Every structure is written in structure tokens, then in C-alpha cells.
Amino acid sequence: MRHFKVTSLIFICLLLVANIHAQTYQALRIPDTLSGTTFNLVMKDTFKQILTGQQTITGGINGDFWGPTLIVNKGDLIHMNVRNKMNDTTTLHWHGMHLPAVMDGGPHQTIPPGVLWQPFWTVTNNASTLWYHPHLHEMTVEHLMKGLGGLIIVRDTDEAKLALPRTYGVDDIPVILTSRRYDANNQFVVQNVSYGDYMLTNGTPNAAVSLPKQFVRLRILNVEIERGYDLGFSDNRTFYVIGNDGGLLNAPVPVTRVKLLVGERVEILVNLSNDAIGSSFDLKAYNSNQAFGFPGGEPNTSGQFGSLLNNIDFPVLHINVAASTANPITALPSILINNTYWTAANATVTRNIAITNGQPGPASVPFNFDNVSFAINTINKTVQKDAIEKWTVTNNNVFGHTFHIHDVEFKIVARNGNASSVGAYESGWKDVMYVPRNENVSFVARFTDYADPIHPFMYHCHFSNHEDGGMMGQFVVVDTTQTGTQTVFNENDFVVYPNPASSRLFVKFNDINTRAYYIRITNILGRTLMMLPQPELSNGVDISLLPAGTYFMQLTDLKTKSTVVKKFVVE
Amino acid sequence: MKPVRYFILIFSLFATLSFVARKNTHIGRAVNDFQLRNTNGTSTSLASYPNAKGFMIVFTCNHCPFAKLYTERFNQLNEKYSKLNVPLLAINSMDTFVYEEETFKLMCDKANSEQYLFPYLYDNMQTVGKDFHAEHTPHAFVIWKEAGKWIIRYSGAIDDNGEHPELAKPMMANAVDDLLANRLVQVPETASFGCAIFYRK
Numbered sequence: 001m002r003h004f005k006v007t008s009l010i011f012i013c014l015l016l017v018a019n020i021h022a023q024t025y026q027a028l029r030i031p032d033t034l035s036g037t038t039f040n041l042v043m044k045d046t047f048k049q050i051l052t053g054q055q056t057i058t059g060g061i062n063g064d065f066w067g068p069t070l071i072v073n074k075g076d077l078i079h080m081n082v083r084n085k086m087n088d089t090t091t092l093h094w095h096g097m098h099l100p101a102v103m104d105g106g107p108h109q110t111i112p113p114g115v116l117w118q119p120f121w122t123v124t125n126n127a128s129t130l131w132y133h134p135h136l137h138e139m140t141v142e143h144l145m146k147g148l149g150g151l152i153i154v155r156d157t158d159e160a161k162l163a164l165p166r167t168y169g170v171d172d173i174p175v176i177l178t179s180r181r182y183d184a185n186n187q188f189v190v191q192n193v194s195y196g197d198y199m200l201t202n203g204t205p206n207a208a209v210s211l212p213k214q215f216v217r218l219r220i221l222n223v224e225i226e227r228g229y230d231l232g233f234s235d236n237r238t239f240y241v242i243g244n245d246g247g248l249l250n251a252p253v254p255v256t257r258v259k260l261l262v263g264e265r266v267e268i269l270v271n272l273s274n275d276a277i278g279s280s281f282d283l284k285a286y287n288s289n290q291a292f293g294f295p296g297g298e299p300n301t302s303g304q305f306g307s308l309l310n311n312i313d314f315p316v317l318h319i320n321v322a323a324s325t326a327n328p329i330t331a332l333p334s335i336l337i338n339n340t341y342w343t344a345a346n347a348t349v350t351r352n353i354a355i356t357n358g359q360p361g362p363a364s365v366p367f368n369f370d371n372v373s374f375a376i377n378t379i380n381k382t383v384q385k386d387a388i389e390k391w392t393v394t395n396n397n398v399f400g401h402t403f404h405i406h407d408v409e410f411k412i413v414a415r416n417g418n419a420s421s422v423g424a425y426e427s428g429w430k431d432v433m434y435v436p437r438n439e440n441v442s443f444v445a446r447f448t449d450y451a452d453p454i455h456p457f458m459y460h461c462h463f464s465n466h467e468d469g470g471m472m473g474q475f476v477v478v479d480t481t482q483t484g485t486q487t488v489f490n491e492n493d494f495v496v497y498p499n500p501a502s503s504r505l506f507v508k509f510n511d512i513n514t515r516a517y518y519i520r521i522t523n524i525l526g527r528t529l530m531m532l533p534q535p536e537l538s539n540g541v542d543i544s545l546l547p548a549g550t551y552f553m554q555l556t557d558l559k560t561k562s563t564v565v566k567k568f569v570v571e
Numbered sequence: 572m573k574p575v576r577y578f579i580l581i582f583s584l585f586a587t588l589s590f591v592a593r594k595n596t597h598i599g600r601a602v603n604d605f606q607l608r609n610t611n612g613t614s615t616s617l618a619s620y621p622n623a624k625g626f627m628i629v630f631t632c633n634h635c636p637f638a639k640l641y642t643e644r645f646n647q648l649n650e651k652y653s654k655l656n657v658p659l660l661a662i663n664s665m666d667t668f669v670y671e672e673e674t675f676k677l678m679c680d681k682a683n684s685e686q687y688l689f690p691y692l693y694d695n696m697q698t699v700g701k702d703f704h705a706e707h708t709p710h711a712f713v714i715w716k717e718a719g720k721w722i723i724r725y726s727g728a729i730d731d732n733g734e735h736p737e738l739a740k741p742m743m744a745n746a747v748d749d750l751l752a753n754r755l756v757q758v759p760e761t762a763s764f765g766c767a768i769f770y771r772k
């Protein structure tokens with residue numbers, strides 16, 4: 001009898017452990033996908049049950065926290081219908097995409113509440129993991145904190161030829177890492193918080209996922225405010241970096257740890273072929289005992305720069321090994337794609353940027369570049385179209401930062417002047433790089449296409465609190481070979497028809513070479529309803545959603561950038 | 572047991588700190604009567620209710636997903652407390668210039684289709700929202716008649732669980748119960764959250 005009792009006691013204990021685990025872990029949410037060439041995105045204020053008790057007010061794109069994964073193909077012309085249904089102006093930036101500045105969704109492409117913004121472009125990026133997120137100056141922290149954003153997967157034929165896992169949600173898993181601090185009412189703390197206290201992986205607390213017993217691909221994105229992750233697995237297994245921000249590397253790079261700073265993406269392959277079905281392990285952040293200046297290494301557990309997750313090792317995703325799928329990837333490819341990288345020797349222009357200010361004190365200025373804080377009407381750099389440039393970012397400051405540039409993917413060519421100090425794990429195309437304290441980092445990029453002397457692209461620290469504080473600058477890409485006679489564009493140069501219109505509105509220019517640069521449609525009260533950057537007008541403008549009434553079309557032409565207003569009626 | 576006790580101690584310390592840190596208290600401040608268009612076709616003011624001891628004033632709107640969770644509770648609260656001369660008035664102070672979904676026409680449609688049994692009032696000049704300092708939809712107030720004036724006696728959340736009313740602690744209703752029993756309101760102020768109300772300059 002005694003023996004029986006002990007056995008049953010052990011059994012009860014096991015049940016309890018199982019029960020605790022069942023309560024502790026939640027199934028990793030896999031964001032829905034949208035694919036095709038037209039994408040409808042609705043940004044809204046909403047709520048989500050994250051903790052027990054009161055729901056948390058969040059922001060959603062088509063959902064309640066973090067938006068759908070957009071799957072696009074290189075070469076496709078894609079159209080975005082972005083509707084802002086939030087109570088606040090915002091923007092939506094396509095992080096990593098090469099596109100015209102006026103489509104970029106940076107701080108200039110503001111979308112007021114209620115407005116439909118319709119950027120479009122041809123995807124020229126290689127197969128890669130990009131993302132989209134709000135980028136309104138001084139509001140980036142607040143909008144990102146709400147959970148507004150989403151992943152973009154670019155596919156192309158070179159990647160498709162490779163034997164790589166690519167069944168989304170099965171052996172190709174998005175892993176979006178962030179954390180939050182909560183107040184007594186279960187609401188996100190937004191003010192003066194550099195680090196959250198509790199992990200959210202794809203918006204799921206204590207996330208766990210079942211992965212098949214084979215090679216599995218993780219597309220990991222850091223969407224923290226400031227925290228970096230030094231990622232590895234709880235059994236210290238070797239895994240393989242196959243892609244950086246801008247696409248696949250030449251060959252997989254074996255590692256046991258990889259640092260991932262805010263805004264960076266890494267694609268990795270993990271071999272589960274030798275794991276027992278039913279076994280489990282963790283993807284972890286090994287953030288304890290980092291060199292000073294690693295964001296999240298500070299020892300404080302509370303306050304603006306403290307966190308319960310600072311300076312400790314903690315799990316970010318629990319992995320349960322399940323049976324393999326029908327056509328598993330069982331081998332690691334020895335080579336991936338054949339990238340042609342720019343080298344420092346290719347650069348014809350060299351720029352140096354210093355990370356300045358940010359020290360506490362009575363006359364403290366927030367972190368900025370070259371002692372100049374972001375100003376919305378100041379263009380900081382002018383780049384010639386097609387130029388290959390080398391930029392060196394120097395951080396002789398008090399803390400680590402990241403550096404992100406829009407428009408291009410770059411190649412890191414040196415750390416502290418040494419090409420050999422660039423890690424193999426960061427040897428691919430990048431658009432965000434870590435600039436640790438007491439280091440200078442150089443990259444080379446080519447600024448092709450999309451010259452526009454008026455609309456700038458951004459470069460900034462991707463810590464959104466630093467960016468909001470002014471650690472951002474603007475550059476324009478200009479084409480000096482293009483010269484045009486400046487004739488004034490006026491209301492006699494085009495007609496809008498039919499008038500009244502019902503479903504489509506057409507624009508006819510007297511000069512067939514005239515191109516529309518921007519169209520804004522407002523109602524009679526002056527409220528903006530639609531914003532169409534560089535609209536393709538051959539099929540007219542879809543106005544079927546506008547209620548009957550009188551409207552104004554403000555049309556800016558491409559050549560002279562002058563704006564003409566015409567009235568039209570919708571019946 | 573020790574660690575648990577420490578935890579509770581630390582927790583209560585935090586609670587105290589956050590309470591002390593709260594500013595812009597609304598409690599005890601008088602608000603003005605108003606005259607607003609009612610979705611039932613009439614015009615409504617506080618004076619329309621000569622027997623009222625107090626009111627539950629809830630700022631809400633058409634489009635906010637979190638505010639939408641409360642319609643049925645508004646019906647129930649109004650049903651219960653109107654009889655005790657503490658009716659519920661819902662006010663929409665959203666900027667209808669910016670938010671097309673908040674027009675009076677759409678308010679009427681919503682009140683009809685969702686069978687609002689409480690007055691739904693259109694604060695198109697945002698004057699009432701500003702007078703109350705309403706911050707979110709929803710943001711609840713309990714006002715009480717004291718010496719001929721309307722005094723704010725509760726400000727904050729309606730309850731502490733939007734999606735699961737059966738699990739919620741009804742803070743606004745508790746305040747009304749306290750006032751009806753001539754007690755001091757035990758929890759006069761809580762945080763309101765939901766969609767932000769932006770005021771025209």
C-alpha cells in the first residue's frame with residue numbers, strides 16, 4: 001500500500017507539472033498571410049486579451065496586435081491600400097524595400113485618420129524577410145508599442161530553386177520578438193520605458209510552438225524599443241544563419257549565438273532531425289554579462305533603463321519536437337546564392353557620421369548624428385543616383401546604437417577599420433547594423449533608381465526612442481543628368497472626367513508626357529479622403545467608395561511639382 | 572511564505588506610489604449642465620431629469636472596438652439605476668470632422684439597430700467632453716447633485732473587464748451604490764482607457 005501511495009503521489013506531481021506547463025505556455029500565434037499584388041491594410045485601435053483580467057488596449061493592422069505577413073514576389077507590381085482608422089495620424093513604412101521615396105511611408109507620408117493611402121511599386125528586392133511599421137516622427141515609440149507592424153516575405157526564383165523550408169507556419173516560422181511593461185490595469189506602459197518586462201513572441205506571452213523533426217527555418221525579427229537579443233538554443237546546439245536583412249547569404253554560416261538588434265532580421269536553419277519526438281528545448285536570449293553598452297545589459301530591474309529581463313538569460317520561444325512532415329528538408333544546403341557585393345574599393349563617395357550627445361546633464365540634448373537633431377524640413381545629405389558610397393558610423397559615445405538606412409540594402413565592409421572584424425553571420429545584405437560603443441562600422445551601398453530631389457529617405461538609429469528624440473537624418477537621391485525646362489503646370493493642362501462621375505474618375509493631360517506625381521482627394525470641408533502617390537492613371541481613379549457629393553482633386557505634376565486643384569462631383 | 576509576503580508588500584507599495592503620482596484629479600469638481608441632441612430625436616440636458624439624484628455619464632463612440640463591448644452593460648446599468656433616480660447618459664464627443672463613423676446619422680443608426688435603451692447624445696462641439704476632461708471611449712463619470720450643483724464623485728473605468736462582464740468588478744456601479752447609501756465613494760478614481768478622444772483646437 002505504501003508503495004502504491006508513493007507512486008500515485010509521483011503521478012499526481014507529474015500531473016501537476018504537466019498542468020503548470022499547460023498553463024504556462026501558450027501556442028505561438030502565426031500571423032495570417034496576405035499574398036497577391038493588392039494588399040488591403042486597415043490600421044485601428046483595438047484590444048487584446050494578453051494577461052488574465054482586463055484586456056490590453058492595442059493597435060492592430062487587420063487584427064488585434066501585429067499585422068498579417070505579406071507575401072510578395074520579386075518583379076511584381078504591388079498596390080497597397082492602407083486605411084488609417086485609428087484616432088491618430090500615422091505612417092506606414094516598408095522597412096527594407098527599395099522603392100520611390102514618396103511611397104516609402106517615412107515621416108513625410110502622413111496618413112490622417114480616416115484616410116486611404118495607396119502607394120505602389122515594383123518589388124526589386126531579393127527573396128528576404130522585410131517588415132512594415134509606423135514611422136511618424138516623435139510617435140514611433142507609441143505606435144510600435146501598440147503592436148502596429150507586420151512581416152513581409154519576398155520570394156524570388158533563386159530562392160525557390162533551393163531545397164529550403166518554406167511552408168509558412170509549418171517549417172518556415174516567423175518569430176517576432178518584443179516585450180512589454182504593464183501597469184496595474186494590464187495596459188502597456190509607454191512613457192519612459194526602454195525595455196519591457198515580459199516577452200511577447202508574435203504577440204504571444206510564454207510562447208511555445210511544435211516544430212517537425214527536420215530542418216526548420218526561423219525568420220526572426222527584433223521589434224523591441226531598445227533591447228538587443230544574443231540568441232541561441234538552450235542545449236547550445238549549432239544552427240545556421242542563411243539570411244540577413246536583405247536576403248540569403250552565399251552559404252549557411254554555423255553559429256551557436258547570433259546577436260539581433262532592433263530592426264534586424266535573421267533567417268536561420270535549425271536541425272531537429274536528431275531530436276526525439278516529444279522532446280523540447282528553448283530559443284533563448286543569452287543577455288547576461290554582455291559588454292557594457294549592449295541594450296538590455298543594464299543591471300537595473302525597474303525604471304526607465306531597467307527591466308526584469310535585463311542582464312539575464314531568458315527563453316523567447318519554447319520548441320516541442322513533433323513528427324516530421326511529408327516532404328521534409330533533411331540536409332543543409334552547402335551553398336545558397338551568388339551575391340555580388342560592393343566593396344570599399346567600389347565607393348566613389350565617403351561619408352562619416354558621428355553619434356553625438358545623449359549624455360545626461362542639465363543642458364542635455366538627446367542622441368543625434370553630428371550634433372544635428374532631426375528637422376523635418378532639413379535635407380542632411382544629397383546622393384547622386386547610381387553612386388556607390390561608403391558610410392562610416394562612429395560611436396565614441398556612452399552606449400550602443402543601431403544604424404538603419406532606407407532605400408538600399410548595404411554590405412558591412414569594416415568594423416573599426418578591419419574587414420576581418422565583420423562577422424560571417426552579418427556578411428550578407430543588411431539595412432540595420434549594430435554600432436557598439438567604442439566602435440566605428442562602415443558599409444557600402446549603391447543608390448540606384450528613384451531619383452527625387454524633393455522627397456527624402458531617412459537614416460536613423462532604430463531604437464525608436466532615440467529616433468523619436470532626433471537621432472535621424474534625411475537624404476535625397478538626385479539625378480543631375482536630367483535637366484528639364486521648367487514650364488508652369490496649370491489648370492488648362494488637364495481635364496477630369498466624367499463629371500459627374502460614379503465609379504471611376506479619369507484624368508487626361510493635354511501633353512501626353514505629363515505625369516501625375518501626387519493626387520490628393522478632399523471633400524468640400526477640406527478633409528483628405530484619399531492620397532495617391534504617383535498614381536497610374538490609365539484605368540482612372542477608383543472613387544466608388546466616395547459618397548455622392550462635391551470633391552476636389554489636388555494634382556501635383558511630376559516635372560514641375562506644381563499643384564492644381566479641380567472640382568468634381570460624385571453622383 | 573516569506574517571499575510571498577515580500578511580494579505583496581512590494582506590490583502594495585507600488586499601488587500606493589501610482590495612486591499618489593496620479594494628477595489632474597476630477598473628484599469634487601462641478602460640471603455644467605448641457606443641452607445635446609439625442610438620437611431619439613429630442614434634446615437632452617441634466618435638467619430634463621428633475622428627480623435625478625445623480626447621473627452615470629459615459630463617454631463612448633460608434634467605432635471604438637473596446638467601447639463597443641459595453642452596450643449591453645449600459646442598458647442593464649440604466650435599467651437598474653434609472654429606477655433609483657440615477658440614469659445613464661452616453662455622450663459621443665469624438666471629432667466628427669475627422670471620424671466619419673461618428674456622425675449623428677450613424678449614431679442614430681447604431682442606437683436603433685443595437686437597441687440602446689439609454690440616451691445617446693451628440694456632443695458635436697466637444698464642449699461637454701472638454702468640461703468633464705473625458706479622455707477615452709469609454710470614460711465613465713458619476714456626478715451627484717450637491718447644493719444645486721453637479722459634482723464629479725467618480726471618474727475612470729466602468730469596470731475592470733471589458734470582454735468578460737461576468738468577471739468584472741463594477742467600479743462605476745459601486746460608486747453609485749456608495750452615493751445612494753450616503754457613503755463616501757470608496758474608490759473615487761480609476762484609470763480610463765480605450766480609444767483616445769482627440770479635441771479640436
Ligand SMILES: [Cu+2]
Nearest residue numbers: 401461463466
Ligand atoms: Cu540609438
